[in-house]
Amino acid sequence: MIRKFKPVVFLACLIPLALLGWKAYSGALGANPIEVITHATGDWTIRFLLITLAITPIRKLTGRLWLIRYRRMFGLFAFFYATLHFLTYIWLDKFFDLHEMLHDIAKRKFITVGFTGFVLLIPLALTSTTGWIRRLGGKRWQALHRLIYFSAIAGVIHYWWLVKADIREPLKYAAILAVLLGYRIAVWAGPKMSANKAKSLRESRVEVPEA
Numbered sequence: 441m442i443r444k445f446k447p448v449v450f451l452a453c454l455i456p457l458a459l460l461g462w463k464a465y466s467g468a469l470g471a472n473p474i475e476v477i478t479h480a481t482g483d484w485t486i487r488f489l490l491i492t493l494a495i496t497p498i499r500k501l502t503g504r505l506w507l508i509r510y511r512r513m514f515g516l517f518a519f520f521y522a523t524l525h526f527l528t529y530i531w532l533d534k535f536f537d538l539h540e541m542l543h544d545i546a547k548r549k550f551i552t553v554g555f556t557g558f559v560l561l562i563p564l565a566l567t568s569t570t571g572w573i574r575r576l577g578g579k580r581w582q583a584l585h586r587l588i589y590f591s592a593i594a595g596v597i598h599y600w601w602l603v604k605a606d607i608r609e610p611l612k613y614a615a616i617l618a619v620l621l622g623y624r625i626a627v628w629a630g631p632k633m634s635a636n637k638a639k640s641l642r643e644s645r646v647e648v649p650e651a
């Protein structure tokens with residue numbers, strides 16, 4: 441079932457790119473095509489990052505364990521759209537002018553933080569294979585892949601900083617990210633808190649001396 445469904449999900453993930461391609465082909469990208477491409481690829485990067493981060497909570501809360509099989513694909517699509525987004529910037533926007541790019545990355549803080557978000561995704565994409573999980577060992581691999589949290593945070597800040605007035609859209613993404621990260625903090629802190637509670641209960645129990 442999953443084997444059959446995976447190619448369908450894969451193709452669905454390519455729809456945003458196909459739509460962009462179709463718009464470009466039919467001359468429907470408007471007066472500022474670079475802006476349209478930058479925005480669409482940026483939007484899909486943050487969406488795929490959040491979809492990837494949503495897999496674990498949904499899987500645990502609904503018991504649909506098979507969802508894990510899609511996490512890597514969604515994560516790689518986040519990287520794919522981030523690469524297209526970055527390429528649009530360095531190629532279509534800056535024409536590979538390294539000097540201007542470095543100046544921009546250093547001077548415009550929303551570009552600095554976006555660039556950080558992108559760089560953080562590179563080791564995750566490179567080590568996404570089963571071979572790398574084996575090579576690094578489960579624990580170390582998992583620790584490395586927590587970089588996705590920081591990449592998503594950087595992505596949301598990047599978006600927040602670049603909008604001029606209406607922050608509703610980045611705020612939506614920030615709220616979703618807060619829930620997804622909040623869930624992880626609760627899962628991590630829950631057992632620690634109940635262990636502490638049990639310990640303090642034990643300690644506060646009055647010892648009754650034996651007669």
Ligand code: HEM
Nearest residue numbers: 478479482483485486522526529554555557558595599602
């Ligand atoms: C994790 C990495 C990144 C994420 C999640 C991300 C996300 C976004 C989003 C959501 C937008 C706004 C789209 C819209 O308005 O509909 C955007 C715009 C933009 N991003 Fe990124 N981005 C990332 C990395 C980068 C990088 C590495 C660069 C370039 C070095 C970059 C340059 C830009 C530019 C120039 C804009 C358009 C700004 C404007 O409209 O004035 N982004 N990005």
